[in-house]
Amino acid sequence: MDVPTLIQPGIAIAGEAARFPVRRIFCVGRNYAEHAREMGHDPDAEPPFFFTKPADAAVAGGALPFPSRTGDLHHEVELVVALGRGGTNVDRADALGLVFGSAVGLDLTRRDMQAVAKKLARPWDMAKGFDASAPIAPLTRGLPAPDAAITLTIDGDLRQRGRLSDLIWPIDALIAELSTYVALAAGDLIFTGTPSGVGPIHRGETLVASVDGLPPLELRFD
Template identity: 65%
Template sequence: MSSYVISAPATPTLAVAGQDSRFPVRRVFCVGRNYGAHAREMGSDPEREPPFFFTKPADAVVPASGTVPYPPATDDLHHEVELVVALGSGGADIAPADAMALVWGYGVGLDLTRRDLQAQAKNTGRPWDMAKGFDASAPCSPLTPATTLGLAQDARIWLEVNGALRQEGKLGDMIWPIADVISHLSRLVRLEAGDLIYTGTPAGVAALSRGDRVRGGVDGVAQFALTIA
């Protein structure tokens, strides 16, 4: 048996709705600007831009419940509510027609963003890693197995802060549907079971403050409620 020179890190996991078993998280991919209105509010043209991706560490995934810490090194933390796709199998160069067979389940998560650090990185031509991939930057609800729900294109995705609606859209507003997202991503990296894909956010992203109460969800999939500590 192999031994390690330090203790092996724990595998990050997510709860599964209605089960004691948990979903192990391998990697976390995020799709940028996958809703037209959000792309426009961020200054891009959604008609011209192919999908692009960034990543977060697997251990940035935390439960979207209780308290989530306000991160250091920012004065401009933004919320981005997203449908999360959990893969139960993988592959490379996957055709869109075959992509949905890889999906194990769905959740709803937050892509938390240190927007001021992201703006600085963009202005200097540097990577955005520290704007997106910090500790606890990917809260996610428990996952629901795909076999137990029908994912409707008119399902509402939404987010409230302190009871006020901030983000709202429909899954059908995605520029690149889930099957296309999986297909495009599989041409860049080999996907595997345990990978999560955050599929983009509708318009209305804005700043969060310490003490804010955040609720969000995708109708028919999952909801979450948390407080920014």
């Protein structure tokens, strides 16, 4: 057997031929107060916590296969930040200097699988880190306005709505905090949290995720 040749995961950059190479995907949980409450938690009682997805979970929009082993797939629209530089124990004042660009993405969750894992006190990696679990629109260099609106519609119906200014831990604080756990590097993506209104996705539905000032993400599950 020959040594396999691996393909570097990557995402599109708006208006450019080059693609952004994805090294790692980090996600932060419960970073909007209303979402924390709808999940049964006090947003003022805990620091941010992080989980990961595999790099090749990052895919473009369009038609996607409905994930296996779930009857309760949930949407979570998020601002995604892409790092062009890294560091360890980054000062908050320097954190935004690591940012290459940003995009709107979806943190997809096999909610039924996650609920079972939580009940049994087991890791819920497979509820979050499955194939194509991180659809992302093309990156735009820089960041959107601090008060930009973030929304998600399904078949034209508004399901999630918030503003980036509602983030409990803003982007600079998230980067600084995450850099105390791991050495950040160019190619890392950070999903920054989702507003309230998370809910199920059904086959054949069309989702449109948006952050003002960034290309939208449109997809459906067959």
